[in-house]
Amino acid sequence: MDQKEPIIVEQHFEKTMNVVWKAITEPDQMIKWFFENIPDFKPEVGFKTQFNVQSGEKNFLHLWEIIDVDQGKKIVYDWRYQEYPGIGKVTFELEEKNGQTVLKLTNEGLESFPKDIPEFTKESCVGGWTYFIKERLKIYLDD
Numbered sequence: 788m789d790q791k792e793p794i795i796v797e798q799h800f801e802k803t804m805n806v807v808w809k810a811i812t813e814p815d816q817m818i819k820w821f822f823e824n825i826p827d828f829k830p831e832v833g834f835k836t837q838f839n840v841q842s843g844e845k846n847f848l849h850l851w852e853i854i855d856v857d858q859g860k861k862i863v864y865d866w867r868y869q870e871y872p873g874i875g876k877v878t879f880e881l882e883e884k885n886g887q888t889v890l891k892l893t894n895e896g897l898e899s900f901p902k903d904i905p906e907f908t909k910e911s912c913v914g915g916w917t918y919f920i921k922e923r924l925k926i927y928l929d930d
Contacts, residue, residue: 790898790909796916800888800928804881807888808859810928811879820927821919822849830856837869842906846870866896873900873907892920 800807810816812830824838834853839846848869855863859881866875875896882889894916900907 790902792909794892794894794897794909794913794916796892796913796920798890798920798925799884800890800925802888802928804859804883804888807881807890807928810924811890812862816927820923829853830858830862832856845904845906847906866894868900871901871904871907875899890920890924892916 810820812828814825814828817825817828822838822840824840825836826838827836828834830853832853832855835851837848837850839848841847850865850867850869852865853862854865854876855861855878861878861880863876863878866877867873873896875894878891878893878895880891880893882891894912897907897909897912905911
């Protein structure tokens with residue numbers, strides 16, 4: 788897999804754009820399907836948050852900064868880790884199609900992270916996003 792190619796995961800939901808938007812931007816909902824230790828989140832340009840995720844012996848202190856928002860339709864954040872060089876960009880875009888909401892997630896910048904960390908492989912990231920969007924978020928919104 789080409790590390791420079793962005794990761795794209797799409798999922799259709801039988802929910803309105805507003806319901807999906809709230810699920811991806813309201814912290815009390817995000818902790819139920821995304822990361823349970825997100826301390827706060829606001830869909831506002833310039834908003835920053837951080838939280839730690841452990842993987843085995845490794846810590847990944849997530850550093851997020853919102854860099855673009857089209858209220859109700861799109862949110863983009865810089866995604867970094869305190870312990871590792873590299874910067875990713877994650878975009879969540881919503882679109883209404885045939886009475887459904889389509890969520891398109893795009894993750895760019897993977898090639899900027901260390902190649903020798905298993906969590907930064909393309910396969911690991913594709914698996915992670917597929918799990919979060921197609922399983923966790925889908926189950927959360929289908930309840």
